[in-house]
Amino acid sequence: MGQPAPSDGAPPAGPLAIICGGGSLPLAVADAVSRRGREVLLFPVRGFADRELERYPCHWFTLGQLGRIFGRARAAGCREIVFIGTLVRPSLLRLRLDWTTLRALPRLARAYRGGDDHLLTGVARLFEDEGFRLVGAHEVVPDLLLPEGALGTRQPSARDRADIDRALALLAATGPFDVGQAAVVAGGQVLAIEAVEGTDRMLERIAALRQEGRIAGAAGTGVLVKAPKPGQDRRFDLPSIGPQTVSGIAGAGLGGLAAVAGATVVAEPEEIVRRAEAAGVFVVGVPAREAPR
Amino acid sequence: MGQPAPSDGAPPAGPLAIICGGGSLPLAVADAVSRRGREVLLFPVRGFADRELERYPCHWFTLGQLGRIFGRARAAGCREIVFIGTLVRPSLLRLRLDWTTLRALPRLARAYRGGDDHLLTGVARLFEDEGFRLVGAHEVVPDLLLPEGALGTRQPSARDRADIDRALALLAATGPFDVGQAAVVAGGQVLAIEAVEGTDRMLERIAALRQEGRIAGAAGTGVLVKAPKPGQDRRFDLPSIGPQTVSGIAGAGLGGLAAVAGATVVAEPEEIVRRAEAAGVFVVGVPAREAPR
Numbered sequence: 285m286g287q288p289a290p291s292d293g294a295p296p297a298g299p300l301a302i303i304c305g306g307g308s309l310p311l312a313v314a315d316a317v318s319r320r321g322r323e324v325l326l327f328p329v330r331g332f333a334d335r336e337l338e339r340y341p342c343h344w345f346t347l348g349q350l351g352r353i354f355g356r357a358r359a360a361g362c363r364e365i366v367f368i369g370t371l372v373r374p375s376l377l378r379l380r381l382d383w384t385t386l387r388a389l390p391r392l393a394r395a396y397r398g399g400d401d402h403l404l405t406g407v408a409r410l411f412e413d414e415g416f417r418l419v420g421a422h423e424v425v426p427d428l429l430l431p432e433g434a435l436g437t438r439q440p441s442a443r444d445r446a447d448i449d450r451a452l453a454l455l456a457a458t459g460p461f462d463v464g465q466a467a468v469v470a471g472g473q474v475l476a477i478e479a480v481e482g483t484d485r486m487l488e489r490i491a492a493l494r495q496e497g498r499i500a501g502a503a504g505t506g507v508l509v510k511a512p513k514p515g516q517d518r519r520f521d522l523p524s525i526g527p528q529t530v531s532g533i534a535g536a537g538l539g540g541l542a543a544v545a546g547a548t549v550v551a552e553p554e555e556i557v558r559r560a561e562a563a564g565v566f567v568v569g570v571p572a573r574e575a576p577r
Numbered sequence: 578m579g580q581p582a583p584s585d586g587a588p589p590a591g592p593l594a595i596i597c598g599g600g601s602l603p604l605a606v607a608d609a610v611s612r613r614g615r616e617v618l619l620f621p622v623r624g625f626a627d628r629e630l631e632r633y634p635c636h637w638f639t640l641g642q643l644g645r646i647f648g649r650a651r652a653a654g655c656r657e658i659v660f661i662g663t664l665v666r667p668s669l670l671r672l673r674l675d676w677t678t679l680r681a682l683p684r685l686a687r688a689y690r691g692g693d694d695h696l697l698t699g700v701a702r703l704f705e706d707e708g709f710r711l712v713g714a715h716e717v718v719p720d721l722l723l724p725e726g727a728l729g730t731r732q733p734s735a736r737d738r739a740d741i742d743r744a745l746a747l748l749a750a751t752g753p754f755d756v757g758q759a760a761v762v763a764g765g766q767v768l769a770i771e772a773v774e775g776t777d778r779m780l781e782r783i784a785a786l787r788q789e790g791r792i793a794g795a796a797g798t799g800v801l802v803k804a805p806k807p808g809q810d811r812r813f814d815l816p817s818i819g820p821q822t823v824s825g826i827a828g829a830g831l832g833g834l835a836a837v838a839g840a841t842v843v844a845e846p847e848e849i850v851r852r853a854e855a856a857g858v859f860v861v862g863v864p865a866r867e868a869p870r
Contacts, residue, residue, distance in 0.1 A: 450754070457750040461743070463767040474756040477770040480786055489782075493773055 298361035299323035300424060301416070303353070305369025306332040308526050309421070309551040313368050314340050316425040325360050327353050333369065354414045365411055368421045368549075421549060422522065430525070430569040432545035436557040438566035440540055444507050447472065448542045451509035452573045459514040465523045468538065470506025475499060483510070487532035494537050503537035504564075510543040511572070526551035530559040530567065540566030547572065591654035592616035593717060594709070596646070598662025599625040601819050602714070602844040606661050607633050609718040618653050620646050626662065647707045658704055661714045661842075714842060715815065723818070723862040725838035729850040731859035733833055737800050740765065741835045744802035745866045752807040758816045761831065763799025768792060776803070780825035787830050796830035797857075803836040804865070818860070819844035820852050827856035838862030 300317055304310035304326050310333060314324045318340070326342045328334070333344075343356050357365065408418050422429050434440075440448065447469040454467050454474060464478030468490055475493070478486045487508065493499050499506075510523040525543055533541050540560075548569070550556065560567045593610055597603035597619050603626060607617050611633070619635045621627070626637075636649050650658065701711050715722045727733075733741065740762040747760050747767060757771030761783055768786070771779045780801065786792050792799075803816040818836055826834050833853075841862070843849065853860045 454751065454754045454756070457754070458747065458770070461747045461750070461767050463747070463770065468772075474754050474772050476772045476774070477751070477756065479761075479767050479769045480791060481769070481782055485782075489774055489778075498773060 297364045297417075299325045301325050301327060301353070301357040301360070301362040301365040303365060303367045304328040304333040304337055305367075306334070307369050307524070307528075307551065308334070309524055309549060310334070310369040311336055312551050313366065313421050313425055313428065316428065320425070322424075325357065325362055327357070329369075350410065354411075354416075357416065358414075363415075363417060364419050364424075365416045366419055366421050366424060367408075420522070428549050430543050430545050430548040430550050432569045432571065435550075435553060435567040435569075436560045438540065438560065438564065440507070440542065440566050440568055443471070443505070444539055444542075444566070447507045448509055448568075448570060450474075451507065451542075452511055452544075452570070455509065455511045456514065456573055459511075462513060465513055466508060466510045468506055468508050468536070470499070470501045470538070473500070475506060483508070483529060484532055487529075487536045487538075490536035490538070499537075504539050506536075506538040508533050508536075508538055508541040510541070510548060512544060512547045522547060522549050524549040524551060525556065525567070527555040527559050530556050530563065530565065534559070534563035534565055538565065540568065542568045542570045544572045545569030590657045590710075592618045594618050594620060594646070594650040594653070594655040594658040596658060596660045597621040597626040597630055598660070599627070600662050600817070600844065601627070601821075602817055602842060603627070603662040604629055605844045606659065606714050606718055606721065609721065613718070615717075618650065618655055620650070622662075643703065647704075647709075650709065651707075656708075656710060657712050657717075658709045659712055659714050659717060713815070721842050723836050723838050723841040723843050725862045725864060728843075728846060728860040728862075729853045731833065731853065731857065733800070733835065733859050733861055736764070736798070737832055737835075737859070740800045741802055741861075741863060743767075744800065744835075745804055745837075745863070748802065748804045749807065749866055752804075755806060758806055759801060759803045761799055761801050761829070763792070763794045763831070766793070768799060776801070777821060777825055780822075780829045780831075783829035783831070792830075797832050799829075799831040801826050801829075801831055801834040803834070803841060805837060805840045815840060815842050817842040817844060818849065820848040823849050823852040823856065823858065823860065827852070827858055831858065833859030833861065835861045835863045837865045840865065 300322055302310060302314055302317075302324055310326070310328070314326060314337065317324050324340050326337050326340050328337045328342055328344050330344050330346045343352065345352050411418050450472060451467045451469040451474075454469070454477070455465065458477065464480070464482075466478040466483050466486065468475040468486065476486050476490055490499070494503070508529070510525065512523055523543060525541065525548060529541060556567060593615055595603060595607055595610075595617055603619070603621070607619060607630065610617050617633050619630050619633050621630045621635055621637050623637050623639045636645065638645050704711050743765060744760045744762040747762070747770070748758065751770065757773070757775075759771040759776050759779065761768040761779065769779050769783055783792070787796070801822070803818065805816055816836060818834065818841060822834060839862075849860060
């Protein structure tokens with residue numbers, strides 16, 4: 285930890301280009317990379333990324349304007365690119381496409397017909413064709429990943445553990461369908477499965493259903509579980525948790541949250557722990573399920 | 578069709594007791610049974626069932642007051658009971674429990690810890706212990722069930738058929754987790770999976786996500802698919818569709834809806850067809866998947 289990159293004798297890779305989606309992760313990654321002594325060049329996505337990113341060199345861009353990124357990243361000497369942050373799947377019809385993107389359109393359109401994984405894989409290949417190396421945020425900032433065990437003092441109960449196991453088994457079953465990476469289980473009952481709406485929205489739904497008396501268990505029971513999809517390209521789109529996730533589970537009246545250790549990106553761990561302690565919920569890294577039952 | 582029950586030489590079963598949840602199905606069942614010449618005695622659940630049911634003899638009751646049903650149904654000579662209509666899983670803590678229900682509580686509480694199937698199975702057993710025979714709505718009104726093929730003139734396209742297959746495979750995978758019976762797939766992508774929120778709510782979510790531009794496909798693509806859970810007790814809790822479902826898929830910008838033929842209860846088929854034609858969406862009964870892949 286803490287040594288400046290790179291350690292394998294390869295020629296220095298220049299500044300790290302970071303394509304920044306929404307949420308607090310992009311800034312956390314930029315901070316961590318630059319703390320480790322490497323320059324960063326940020327490409328925040330207009331409409332998604334946070335203004336605070338502007339404390340670093342930034343080129344804002346609009347989805348569909350890939351040509352600008354290639355040119356500017358190359359001019360700055362970047363050879364490695366990281367994708368980080370949330371990006372909702374936009375409607376192709378709403379994008380303003382530049383020439384580079386237009387030429388790639390048939391390939392992207394094919395990718396659009398599949399789920400998210402296909403889309404991201406298609407985009408990744410575009411960058412690789414342009415000579416960039418796509419790296420995972422966790423490769424440049426290894427301590428971004430959730431460790432095994434509890435963050436903070438709260439531990440899941442035996443009942444919570446059973447709910448976690450059930451949710452992991454469910455996510456293993458839905459994984460092949462390239463669907464969301466999260467589910468909520470309480471007392472053995474599956475309360476929600478995430479698809480396009482995303483985790484925050486799913487938690488708001490639980491909160492609403494609970495308020496309407498449509499959830500049987502008492503407040504403080506039930507677990508949000510996040511897991512990577514089987515075969516997911518971990519260079520982008522690893523599941524992530526952040527302070528907002530903790531506030532979300534507290535608002536939904538759940539007992540805590542579990543995510544797969546070593547395969548979940550953690551934004552602002554100190555703030556996560558602060559909020560978890562204040563709300564009395566647990567946050568735990570668990571091993572991946574060995575094999576589907 | 579049309580002949581008065583019963584056809585097997587058994588002694589007449591007396592009036593049919595119908596426990597009525599929400600939605601338009603209970604009235605449709607009561608109408609159909611009484612058209613077939615059999616008396617009905619309705620037990621609408623307070624807070625869920627429709628006032629219109631009062632055109633038949635009715636005893637409103639509160640969930641948790643099972644004793645009243647047993648007594649009144651027995652006094653009226655009922656020996657068969659049907660459960661029909663939507664009932665959200667109530668919080669045990671909110672129920673006012675009568676003595677009969679209280680005595681059964683340990684058993685019900687055990688059932689509560691599982692998913693819906695367990696709960697309903699537990700309730701069913703209570704009725705059977707009291708000497709009633711629980712029958713499926715489709716046993717007393719066979720033409721309640723969705724036939725194979727399209728209702729109305731619209732047919733699913735080849736692309737819709739592929740989405741239907743994918744959704745059926747997904748529902749087969751989630752079935753063992755006793756989770757919802759519906760999913761939305763568009764162009765190969767899983768947009769939503771139903772859990773506790775129910776079909777109408779899931780469709781509202783799709784409508785909202787589409788309005789926010791978070792759904793890639795054009796309006797008029799995507800299919801709602803409903804299927805029974807594997808091993809589900811078909812005497813209650815078969816998936817159902819009604820006019821509201823059709824309005825829901827139209828509002829969500831989907832192309833149509835598919836459900837498993839012979840295993841889906843249809844409320845108000847004429848009105849379903851009218852709304853489907855007006856909205857330009859298809860409604861189709863499809864065969865169950867033979868085996869999980």
